[in-house]
Amino acid sequence: MYFDSIQDFWSMGGYGLYVWLSFGIGFLSLCLLWLDSIFAKRKLMSQILTEQARQVRIKAAKQKQAGSSV
Amino acid sequence: MNGLGALLRRDLSLAYRQRAELMQPLLFFILVITLFPLGVGPEPNTLKMIGPGVIWVAAILSSLLGLERLFRDDFQDGSLEQLILSGVPLAAAALVKVFVHWLTSILPLIIISPLLALFLHLTEPMYWALVFTLLIGTPILSLIGAIAVGLTVGLNRGGVLLALLLLPVFIPLLIFATSAVESASMQLQYSGQLAIIGAMFLFSLALAPFAIAYALRVSQT
């Protein structure tokens, strides 16, 4: 550990604001991007299933229609 | 060659018939430049200092306005599709269209620039430097701009997008052009800057037509 106390660590020799701002924004942006990608993937998966269910329903309705018209 | 000549004549006469629409970017150009003295104050020295930059930025913005109609009408009425199918090399045809566009909507800006130089108190050497940089530099605007116009022509709402795509690309041109005028204001040589702008012009002249042709093909499918 380079710093003597936790206080020193937070103040970063007077540059605390800038150092913590940089690291905060840097890691926050990276995390947000990662979360966005994860949630997008989840949403896509459920979207695929709804789309598939819709296709199945459409197919069933068409078959029913074809059956009733004969 | 014949086809290209016909295209040149057609585009010129079309432009002639749309005179009113062609005037709009020109008026925009003049208006933007009139706004600056009103915004920053009429102090001649300040105006002289910001003048070259203001004129160049206004020229870039108004050329963006004019660029939008470069392929738009042809795309909407289907003549662009016919041009692609006609067997005329598309890159050459694109070059002709860009040339006509430059002639009809950018050359007027350069012709009107003495008036604006007076507005902004530019000295005579500055004025000549401005005209030279505009003459060599604005074709770059048209050539590179046409690539983005070709890509966005099918979108119907290209305006702001076009600016977003093109303005970053025009930064080097703006830097060298305004620095040439600045050098002229200090009675310095500016052939170096002109040579760089010329190199950029030749480079884009060599490559842009093919990119425009590709962009038009992408948009047409």
Place this chain on the structure above:
Amino acid sequence: MWKWLHPYAKTEKTYWLCQTLLPWFSVLGLVALITGAIWALAFSPADYQQGDSYRIFHIHVPSAILSKSLYMGMAIAAFVGLVWQVKTAFMSMMAIAAVGAVVTFVSLVTGSAWGKPMWGTWWEWDARMTSQLVLLFLFFGVMSLYKSFEDKQQASKAAGVMAIVGIINLPIIHYSVEWWNTLHQGATLMKLDKPSMPLEMLLPFFVSLVGWSSACGAIVLLRIQNEILRREMKRPWVIALAQQNVTQSNTATK
């Protein structure tokens, strides 16, 4: 090599390649990022000139290096896509674009936060910062061009052309801005000359660089998968995958 690469033009193969690579990149990225950050913040010594503000270096420089590499990668993907008509190359192009924009943003913010104590202003029209800003706009341009097309095949080609126009222009922009900057400000800038960094400063930097690169690699892989899922929604293998995914998460919650 072509024979080896060719199957990855197929989306399914690429999806599974991403899936195998993903845990490696994620773990390496996470471990290296955390180690690098702790090392840089708490253990590496302060600079004799800049004090503790120099610690921003460990986040600023990796993101700045990475932003340019990501643009390069995006342009290469665009080139491969345009020349060989490879669908997956376009998908990687768009995956890289989003990550690149975020990384460029980080490098700008950290640069600005470093500039405040060192140069005295949040924003200096410094050559590197200006060209970084332009880089951000180039990323935004490619992304918004892609977003504005309904037809994604057309969108990828258009965005690809713009990415290549950007990469040709990038060095010109960079040198012109540098030249413009020296013309305008002369010696007002504080030159941050670094006479051969000591090892205890260099090591955390390398760890951070590895961490940022692998983390960004992992996110790019994830986003490539997302693009594949989005574009291949109706393929049987995608549907099977989604169904499997749902049953898996159901059993996990039970």
